[in-house]
Amino acid sequence: MKKLYKIFSLSLFIIALLNGLPARAAVDDNNTGVAADKVIDGNYYTVNTNVEIAGKVTSDVFAIGQRVDLTGDVAGDVFVMAGKVRIKGKIGGNVRVLAGTVEISGVVAKNILAAAGTVDISADSKIGGHVTVLANEFKSLGTISGSLLVRAVTMEINNYINGPVNLWLEKNGRLEVKDQTVIDNEFIYHAFKPALISTQARLAKGVTHQELVSQSSNFGQRGRNWLIALFGSLVLGMVLFSLTPQLVMKVGRQMLVKPWLNLGWGLLWTVVVPVLSIILILTLIGIPLAILAVLVYVGGIVVAPVLAAAAAADYARSKPLLKFASGYSELTLILLALLFYHLFRLVTLVGPLAAVVVALISWGAVIRLFKQNGLVKT
Numbered sequence: 001m002k003k004l005y006k007i008f009s010l011s012l013f014i015i016a017l018l019n020g021l022p023a024r025a026a027v028d029d030n031n032t033g034v035a036a037d038k039v040i041d042g043n044y045y046t047v048n049t050n051v052e053i054a055g056k057v058t059s060d061v062f063a064i065g066q067r068v069d070l071t072g073d074v075a076g077d078v079f080v081m082a083g084k085v086r087i088k089g090k091i092g093g094n095v096r097v098l099a100g101t102v103e104i105s106g107v108v109a110k111n112i113l114a115a116a117g118t119v120d121i122s123a124d125s126k127i128g129g130h131v132t133v134l135a136n137e138f139k140s141l142g143t144i145s146g147s148l149l150v151r152a153v154t155m156e157i158n159n160y161i162n163g164p165v166n167l168w169l170e171k172n173g174r175l176e177v178k179d180q181t182v183i184d185n186e187f188i189y190h191a192f193k194p195a196l197i198s199t200q201a202r203l204a205k206g207v208t209h210q211e212l213v214s215q216s217s218n219f220g221q222r223g224r225n226w227l228i229a230l231f232g233s234l235v236l237g238m239v240l241f242s243l244t245p246q247l248v249m250k251v252g253r254q255m256l257v258k259p260w261l262n263l264g265w266g267l268l269w270t271v272v273v274p275v276l277s278i279i280l281i282l283t284l285i286g287i288p289l290a291i292l293a294v295l296v297y298v299g300g301i302v303v304a305p306v307l308a309a310a311a312a313a314d315y316a317r318s319k320p321l322l323k324f325a326s327g328y329s330e331l332t333l334i335l336l337a338l339l340f341y342h343l344f345r346l347v348t349l350v351g352p353l354a355a356v357v358v359a360l361i362s363w364g365a366v367i368r369l370f371k372q373n374g375l376v377k378t
Contacts, residue, residue, distance in 0.1 A: 091106065095110075101118045159180065233342065300362070
């Protein structure tokens with residue numbers, strides 16, 4: 001996927017961050033997880049190559065890895081970023097996943113939001129809420145109590161769906177509605193050509209084909225990329241705030257103190273790190289330090305929107321004119337700010353420019369905090 005490098009960058013940054021954190025942010029050599037006989041009381045955070053959660057988690061799960069398997073019980077929501085995700089257990093809340101491949105054969109009490117290369121909902125699965133998917137390939141064989149909204153290249157439907165179904169196919173896409181399909185609500189699909197619909201399928205309110213024109217095909221890729229970027233920021237924001245809320249808010253507040261000075265330090269950082277990395281690479285023995293500098297540089301780019309959102313949250317809660325903000329938690333305000341940030345980035349020219357300014361100010365705020373703590377000498 002075109003945005004896969006972003007997932008890789010996120011993973012590198014969070015792995016570096018988690019090395020010194022408590023046990024609930026579990027990290028070992030290659031594998032981590034919750035054994036079948038274990039119970040985690042509260043949220044569970046983990047980043048590793050292979051993650052398996054076979055036990056019970058009483059709240060939410062945040063997992064990042066090459067492969068993530070959830071075969072146990074999770075009482076809350078699940079947030080996953082991985083190469084491959086398998087959900088075979090029981091999820092009491094929502095599932096939000098960004099992955100290469102997603103396989104669901106368990107029970108999800110609420111909603112599913114997935115952006116992936118392939119999404120496969122098996123015949124054994126039961127979804128209590130709505131299913132929203134952006135993918136290349138989508139297959140649905142399980143029971144869905146809510147609605148189904150999908151945009152993909154190829155789709156196969158062969159299951160019971162209680163809510164309305166709205167499908168969007170990319171250009172040259174293919175939709176098959178097979179014999180065992182039962183849809184008790186309206187069924188609309190948007191495609192360039194008619195779907196292959198079995199005469200045995202039971203469609204309570206019939207089917208509506210809304211034909212697409214070629215000009216609309218670019219929207220799917222742009223929308224998918226935007227959703228992936230938004231989802232990645234939301235997951236990163238939740239993980240960082242849940243693990244280090246005081247640090248996130250401290251940097252956010254620092255961004256509001258003399259922002260032009262922060263911008264200046266950020267510009268200096270932008271120039272110094274690449275030049276320093278090149279010099280270190282030329283010395284050969286400095287290559288490890290150069291790699292570390294590049295990883296820190298990429299990490300700064302990835303985490304900048306979260307820090308800006310923290311600044312916006314702190315600003316909103318401090319202003320009498322924004323009294324409504326006091327009724328929301330800091331995390332909720334951060335997530336709302338991230339949503340507005342990504343919406344604003346859609347604005348031609350102004351959005352990308354604002355993103356650069358935000359990154360520079362956040363870097364400058366971090367450098368100034370290091371200076372205040374005596375970790376950087378000038």
